[in-house]
Amino acid sequence: MHQALKRGPSFPPAVIVRPAGLRKRWLAVGAFAVLVALVAGVSLGPVSLPPGSVAIELLNLLPGVRLDSGLTEREIAIVTELRLPRVVLGLLVGGLLALAGGAYQGVFRNPLADPYLLGVAAGAGLAVTVVLTLGVGSGGALSGLPVTIPLAAFVGSLGAVTMTYLLGAAGGRSRSPATLILAGVAVSAFLSAGQTYLLQRHAESIQAVYSWLLGRLATAGWQDVRLVLPYFLVTSLVVLLHRRELDVLSVGDDEAGSLGLHPQRSRYLLIAAASLGTAAAVSASGLIGFVGIIVPHTVRLLAGSSYRVILPLSLLFGGAFLALTDVVARTVAAPQEIPIGVVTALLGGPFFVLVLRTARRVLT
C-alpha cells in the first residue's frame, strides 16, 4: 500500500488485464456452431445430401449469388422448402429458450431459473389441453384449425405469466424476486391441476396432448418461422441491450440503484421480454425442456460468468444445440421421430447434475 501510494496514481500497472466481455474468438466459435448446425441440419435426413452442395445451395439464397451445386430440382426443394425452415425454426426456438433462460437466471440471481419458471409451461399446457380435449370432444372441429394450438399455447403462456406477476406483485413495494418465483410455483401448480383434471376426463386426448407437451419442431414450411421471427427479434433486442445491466444487477438492487440503474424497472422489462419470447417459442414447438438451463450454464462454465458473454453466446449456442438435437430426434429412429423434448432432456438430465456439482463450487 505504501508503495502504491508513493508511486502515485499515474503509475501504470505492469500487466494489462482486460475486463470481462465477449471475446471475438468466442463469437466466432458461436457463429461457426450455427453454421455447422445449419449445414448438418439441412444435409441429414431420410435423403442424405452432400454437405458441400448444401452449403452452396445455402449461399445461393443470398442475394446476388448464383452457384451450381449439382443438386436436382427436387433436392433443392427439399433444402429450401422442407429442411431449411425447420432448421431455422430450431435456431430461433433454441436461441430464444437459451436467451430467456440466461435472462431469468440473471434477473432472479438464481442459477436454476429456467424460462418456464413463471408458469409458461403450465399455462401453455392447460390451454393446449383445453383445445385438444374440447376439440376432440366436439368432433375435431376446434383442433382442425392449424393456428388454434399455437395461438392457445401463446395466450396460455402469457396468461400464466400475467397471473404470476399479479400474484407476486400483491406484496407491494417490498416484493422481492423470490416472491415472484413462489407465485410462479403456485400458478404452475394450479394450472397443472386443471390440466390433469381435464386429461382425466378426456383420456382419449392424452396422447395428442403429451406429444405436444414433449415438443417438436413443426414442419409446416416457412409459416412457423414467420410467426416466431418478430418475437425473436423483439426479445433478443431487449435482452441483449440489457446485458450490462444484468451484470450490475448481480451486485444487488441497492448497489445497482446507487450506480444509476432502476433495478425494479429493468427486472420487469427483462421478465416481460423473456416471457414473450418463451411464449412464442412454446407456441411454435411445444415444451422443449432443459435448453434454457443447459446452454447458459455451459456458456457460463466455458466462456465466463458475465451476462455480456452469457446472453449473446446463449443465443448462438442455444440455436445450434436445438437444431442439432433435432437432427438426432428425426434420424435416430427414422422414419419415426423422437420428440425433441425427450432428446434434450436425455442429454440435459446428466448435464444438469454436472452443473449442480460445479455450481456448488462456484456459488458458495
Add this chain to the structure above:
Amino acid sequence: MIPTPPGPGTGTEAAKIGAPPAVEVRDLHVRLDGVPILTGVDLTVAAGEWVTVIGPNGAGKSTLLRAVGGLLPAPDAVRIFGTPLGALRRRERARVVATVAQSPVVPPGMAVLDYVLLGRTPYIPPLGRESAADLAVVDEVLGRLDLIDFRTRELATLSGGERQRVFLARALAQGATLLLLDEPTSALDIGHQQEVLELVDRLRGQHGLTVLATMHDLSIAGEYADRMVLLAAGRVAAAGPPREVLTEQLLSRHYRAHVKVIPTPHGPLVLPTRPGRHP
C-alpha cells in the same frame, strides 16, 4: 447553515461563501415495513466536510445513509448540493453520490477488476462499452488501494478486509463528490484502517470530496471526523465536534457502555472499561 468548526482539512471555502451544503436532511421520517426507524432527523454536511454518524446497533445509521443515497423514498427531505433527491435523475445522482454499503452483495464468479469497473456504470452509455478512460480510472483506484495484484481474483475468494477495500475502490471509481461510507473499515486491520482513512481524507483534500460515514470505532471516528452525529433510536441525540459528542455522559447514556474518555492532542480517546473494576 451550521458553521463548520475549525479542524484539519476543513477548508470548506464553498461553505464560507454560502454555496449549498453537500447534504441537507430536514425532518426525515423513514418507516420500513410499517416500523418507524427514523423519526425527524436533521443533518447538514457542508461541502468538503467529513461527518461521521455514530450510534448503537439498530439506531438507524445505515437507514440514514440509504435515505441520503436515494435508496429509500424520501425525495423531499433530502437535498444534495441544493437539489432535492427526487429531482435528480438516477444516473446524475450516481455521478455525485457513491455509496459503500455495510455488507454489499458479493456476486459469484465476478473478478475484482470487473467489480470495480461497475463503479463506472453511470459514465458508460446505455448501449456502449467501457472506454479507455474508464479503465484508466479503475487502474488508478486499484493502485491507490493496493489491489493491483487482486485484479483477476474472484471477489468471493478475498478476505473480509481485502473485500472491503474492493468495495471502497468501486465507490471511488464512481468519481462522485459525495461519499457515503457505511462502516468502511470495520473488517480492516489497524494498518489498513489507517491507510484507507488517510487515503479518503487525502482524496477529500485533493478533490474536494465530502464524506458522510458511519463507524463503530469511536476513537478513530473522532480522529477523522470534522463533526460527529450521535444517532440513537432514530433521532439525533447530539451533534458537534468530536470532543463535544464523545463524552462519557453521552456514550454511557446512549450506548449503555462503561467508558473512559481521555482527551489527547489527537482527539478524545474512548476506552472501554469493565464495570466494577478499578473504580
